[in-house]
Amino acid sequence: MRFIYLAILRQKDHLTLILTVLVSITLIFTNDSKDIQVLRAKANDVFSFLYTPMAWIRSVGTLKEEANLLREKNLQLTLQMETMLRLAQENRNLREMLNFKRESKITLQPANVINKGLMSNMISLTVDVGKLDGISENNPVLTPKGIVGKTVLVGEGSSVVQLLSDHNFRISVRIFPSGQTGILRWLNAGICEIREVQKNAIIRVGDSVVTSGFSDFFPKGIPVGEVIGIQDERASFHKIVSVKMHNDLSSLLNVFIITKIVNAPE
């Protein structure tokens, strides 16, 4: 017994490493476990509480700049509204003529970004809304420019958002006007790739990319980005489409979370 104890003591460095590596690997492979999710959600609530003063200072610092931007945006929107009202009326009329009844409405929850994680690469952020505000897991997160990510962890008063820049994030998208669909993945520095696009599809630089609606979580038609390059994949029936994101993920301050998607009965 004494011999075993001494051997453990002698090899404690290696044994500790083996133990910590095993625990870490177990954690990586049990990310979806309920217990781990609860632990992470609770820890996230604590960390977001700690980060609140910093987020407040940062928001005060950008308040003036933000107010100016909002004034400018307000003016632009006021000018656009008249045209849009007219187009909406025209759209309603056309829908009535086509007897097109299916339409979806979404409920949005505004949120402030309070933390962007501690890792050396930015792949997630924490927002100041949680279960108490009606947020649940896998809710889409967006800005007026387009999709940003989805909630992966929801605490009482805060949530962790998995960003598009996380290499584990995938989203089904549609390219307009061709209507081709594919799976979008993050590549690097605001550039994403769609790889499952048929070679004979007509896609041009500048085409818009929106969510396809095939996903259980993301409603269709939310802007994602713009095509900036098309490349034929060698020895394949597919082409690779490079997409520039509309959002700059490193400078997000405020986002919206879709808490409810209501589809009207057909």
Next chain:
Amino acid sequence: MRRSELIYWVIGIFLLQFFFAEVMSINAIRPDFIMILVLYIGVTHGRFAGVIAGFIAGFLVDLAGVGSFFGLTSLTCSITGYLAGFLHGRYRSWIPMYFHAGWVSIVFIHFLIFSFVRFQYTFNTNPGIFFLNWIFSVGYTLGFLIVLQFMIPFAKVCDAEN
């Protein structure tokens, strides 16, 4: 370095990473002060302390909010702490160049494991971009480490511990 002093350092560096890493972010890549801390602890206190400190610090980073791969930072930091422990007490017995090459290699290994797990897709599809990502992550943290050598050089902390 006494144990209480070490705890203050851990808390201080964690808060530094928590509050200021974002401010220093370039192209969504940030300096990894936690990794620097683990490296210092490994070099000054040995493998056992390095692994324990690395695991705890990494676990805290993971708890502070990651979208996926919860546990990856604790894995990389534990390995970093362990490897850094090999340099413990070696500053005087090794040629300084080997010693410095040692900790630089550890930084490269730390980010290689991290990037390899996190950017698997990029590694498979665009090895060039993967390589750039890795090198940039290493370079940014290494830059801080090199600057730190003028303030708290390894030579000084190693002597203090001996």
